[in-house]
Amino acid sequence: MLSATKTNWITHGGWAVADQAVFVLTNVILNVLLARWLLPAYYGAFAVAYSVFLLIGACHAAVLIEPMLVFGSSRYASQWKAYSDLLLKGNHLLATVASLGLAVAGVCSWLIGSRALGGAFLGMATASPFILCMWLTKRSCYVNQQTQLATGQSLIYFALTLAGLLFLKGAQLISLFSAMLVVALASALAGAWVLNKLRVVGRPIQTRLDRQDVTRAHWEYGRWALMTNILLWMSTNFYLLALSIWSSLEISGHLKAITNLAFPLMQANAALSAAVLPVLVVSSSNGSEFRRVMYRAIGFFAGLGAVYGMAIGIFGAPLIQLLYRGNYDASMKVMWLLAVVPVFDGLNAVLSSTLRSLEQPSRVFLAQVVAAVCGVSFGIVATRAWAVVGAVGAMVLTGGLAVVVLALSTWKSLATDKLDDRRSRPAEKQIYCDLCRQAGIPYGKAKVYDLLSCPRCKLLWTNPLTTSEQVAPDATAYSGEEVYVSNAIAQKQRFYSQLQTFFDVCGVTDPKSLRVLEVGSGLGFFLDTCECLGIPAEGCDIAERAVQLAHEKQRRIRLGTLDDSYMAESFDAIFAFNLIEHLAHPKEFLNHAHRILKPGGALVLETPIQEGLFHRIARLGHRLSRGRLNFYGMRPSGHIYKFSKKTFAIDNGFRRIYERNIESPFREIWGNSSLFTFDNRFLYRCVLPIAWLVAKLTSQGNRLFVILRKNAQPGYDLANSFSLGGEPCR
Ligand SMILES: [Zn+2]
Numbered sequence: 125m126l127s128a129t130k131t132n133w134i135t136h137g138g139w140a141v142a143d144q145a146v147f148v149l150t151n152v153i154l155n156v157l158l159a160r161w162l163l164p165a166y167y168g169a170f171a172v173a174y175s176v177f178l179l180i181g182a183c184h185a186a187v188l189i190e191p192m193l194v195f196g197s198s199r200y201a202s203q204w205k206a207y208s209d210l211l212l213k214g215n216h217l218l219a220t221v222a223s224l225g226l227a228v229a230g231v232c233s234w235l236i237g238s239r240a241l242g243g244a245f246l247g248m249a250t251a252s253p254f255i256l257c258m259w260l261t262k263r264s265c266y267v268n269q270q271t272q273l274a275t276g277q278s279l280i281y282f283a284l285t286l287a288g289l290l291f292l293k294g295a296q297l298i299s300l301f302s303a304m305l306v307v308a309l310a311s312a313l314a315g316a317w318v319l320n321k322l323r324v325v326g327r328p329i330q331t332r333l334d335r336q337d338v339t340r341a342h343w344e345y346g347r348w349a350l351m352t353n354i355l356l357w358m359s360t361n362f363y364l365l366a367l368s369i370w371s372s373l374e375i376s377g378h379l380k381a382i383t384n385l386a387f388p389l390m391q392a393n394a395a396l397s398a399a400v401l402p403v404l405v406v407s408s409s410n411g412s413e414f415r416r417v418m419y420r421a422i423g424f425f426a427g428l429g430a431v432y433g434m435a436i437g438i439f440g441a442p443l444i445q446l447l448y449r450g451n452y453d454a455s456m457k458v459m460w461l462l463a464v465v466p467v468f469d470g471l472n473a474v475l476s477s478t479l480r481s482l483e484q485p486s487r488v489f490l491a492q493v494v495a496a497v498c499g500v501s502f503g504i505v506a507t508r509a510w511a512v513v514g515a516v517g518a519m520v521l522t523g524g525l526a527v528v529v530l531a532l533s534t535w536k537s538l539a540t541d542k543l544d545d546r547r548s549r550p551a552e553k554q555i556y557c558d559l560c561r562q563a564g565i566p567y568g569k570a571k572v573y574d575l576l577s578c579p580r581c582k583l584l585w586t587n588p589l590t591t592s593e594q595v596a597p598d599a600t601a602y603s604g605e606e607v608y609v610s611n612a613i614a615q616k617q618r619f620y621s622q623l624q625t626f627f628d629v630c631g632v633t634d635p636k637s638l639r640v641l642e643v644g645s646g647l648g649f650f651l652d653t654c655e656c657l658g659i660p661a662e663g664c665d666i667a668e669r670a671v672q673l674a675h676e677k678q679r680r681i682r683l684g685t686l687d688d689s690y691m692a693e694s695f696d697a698i699f700a701f702n703l704i705e706h707l708a709h710p711k712e713f714l715n716h717a718h719r720i721l722k723p724g725g726a727l728v729l730e731t732p733i734q735e736g737l738f739h740r741i742a743r744l745g746h747r748l749s750r751g752r753l754n755f756y757g758m759r760p761s762g763h764i765y766k767f768s769k770k771t772f773a774i775d776n777g778f779r780r781i782y783e784r785n786i787e788s789p790f791r792e793i794w795g796n797s798s799l800f801t802f803d804n805r806f807l808y809r810c811v812l813p814i815a816w817l818v819a820k821l822t823s824q825g826n827r828l829f830v831i832l833r834k835n836a837q838p839g840y841d842l843a844n845s846f847s848l849g850g851e852p853c854r
Pocket of ligand 1: 562578581583
């Protein structure tokens with residue numbers, strides 16, 4: 125039996141494939157008919173104008189569509205109506221600018237005497253706003269899981285385009301401009317149909333949408349996609365433009381006409397590699413399994429490309445004769461060269477997916493840059509010298525280079541990546557505040573993660589929360605063991621004074637009657653301190669080595685974390701020092717603490733905060749360097765969170781009754797402790813001693829010592845040792 129989600133996924137997947145197929149088919153038919161009916165020079169003009177339009181489309185996709193596919197179903201899902209209206213406005217703005225640009229290009233072409241190109245650009249200027257709108261609405265259907273609507277739209281577009289073109293041909297009205305009018309009309313009607321259908325979908329929950337937030341989010345995401353899309357555009361479309369400049373529009377027409385043969389497989393490669401990506405990601409937790417999946421995928425894509433390439437080599441020439449009625453027979457000699465293009469394209473698609481699944485998108489980008497730079501430089505020379513043959517040769521070279529760079533990167537990643545021993549899972553992304561479920565606003569950026577800040581409680585976190593590797597603690601080593609051991613006395617003194625504060629604030633008169641739990645008890649120094657004061661305390665820790673070491677003296681630490689193994693309302697106080705910032709889901713921790721504590725019980729935390737000198741300097745450095753310096757000491761799977769005093773002021777089932785800034789022990793932050801995870805170690809080491817001293821002198825320490833009290837519910841007797849006499853004393 126298939127689960128409902130799986131069936132749902134297959135249904136949507138099926139509709140999406142159907143949608144893609146119809147869409148690609150329409151484009152192929154449109155191209156074949158135009159190439160068949162128009163003179164090569166006119167078809168070349170269409171190819172040039174269309175490739176310029178595709179560049180606009182690449183930008184449109186990068187800043188509107190691709191971010192929408194990510195944010196539309198997550199960050200702005202509850203504000204879909206307002207969000208999609210805003211995107212439509214953005215679409216209209218971009219379409220207007222694009223249309224005006226194309227119209228100017230058309231008029232200029234006309235003036236310099238190229239009627240064909242003038243007509244093509246003017247036709248494109250008319251059609252482009254409607255095509256862009258259709259693309260956006262199509263992907264809106266995907267976001268709303270209405271893929272059947274998208275397929276419907278493609279069918280309408282297909283039927284109207286085909287009917288319109290056949291009508292024009294029958295009425296002997298076919299020209300570039302009239303054909304583009306048909307495309308404009310077909311896409312306008314198809315777009316309007318979906319817009320009308322989607323209005324009904326509108327979700328009821330509405331909150332105010334922050335326009336600036338949307339713009340910023342789209343730009344942050346889109347600028348990388350923009351560069352990638354432009355490079356991808358160059359790898360095929362650049363040569364059409366180059367040929368029209370070096371040779372003639374007619375030669376561009378030839379190139380477009382023959383590359384049309386490879387187009388369906390390239391579209392299929394893109395779609396299939398997107399489908400392979402999740403499979404690779406899932407298998408990346410197991411090295412040998414991953415390699416097996418990867419080799420199979422490479423074999424499949426290479427095989428598909430080879431078969432398709434062979435077909436082009438053997439049947440390409442007769443097919444060109446048949447499809448284009450002899451218009452492009454002159455270009456039939458490059459068929460075997462063209463046959464190589466699908467093979468490289470398939471390999472590129474699968475290797476890119478492999479690197480993405482290994483979380484190495486930068487290497488994919490690098491490969492594209494190398495390939496585009498070399499390919500285009502060669503292409504400029506080659507298209508001048510050998511026209512169509514040169515252009516196809518340049519495409520082969522670009523594809524081949526990309527394959528080589530991607531293969532080397534993959535090989536290197538697999539060799540350096542300890543794929544076999546990492547207990548991996550996909551990096552966990554989170555754009556919502558874990559505590560109040562508000563969408564985070566961008567705060568900063570590092571190489572592999574973003575910093576997001578909660579607009580409500582100011583909580584700061586890294587997105588993703590975790591990295592894919594090394595989630596389980598090392599069983600044999602305990603990070604910072606020597607530092608902690610050498611600090612034992614100073615550390616215990618700190619704990620002693622913190623316990624005194626806790627007694628004062630909570631009005632504890634008889635410590636011996638308290639039941640205390642320390643979460644993340646490490647080597648047990650806090651428990652030792654409690655023992656000296658006669659408090660029966662127990663601990664838990666997930667680090668096996670630490671538990672082992674602590675057990676050398678006495679068994680009082682449980683291997684594990686704050687979870688269901690503790691009884692409800694069984695502890696008077698829970699202590700957690702420098703722990704909560706490491707937890708992927710602090711809300712879960714707070715919920716457990718709330719459950720386990722007796723009414724009126726105390727949760728005592730120590731954690732790095734934003735209201736310290738250290739963080740302020742980091743913020744300044746970050747701003748002055750425009751994001752290049754990252755001193756925050758945060759990273760996925762490390763210090764994931766940095767709290768704010770405001771975070772603790774918000775009701776999470778607790779009331780804050782005491783807080784004080786304290787500074788980290790100097791040796792601890794200087795040495796090899798968990799805090800030492802900064803991007804710029806040298807600068808960090810220079811700034812650190814001064815910052816530490818000033819912070820100490822001005823009570824601007826980088827950590828907060830905070831006591832929270834479980835909200836007492838009426839009707840409960842408070843634990844004996846709590847008189848509730850301790851009012852907030854700051
Ligand atoms: Zn929050």
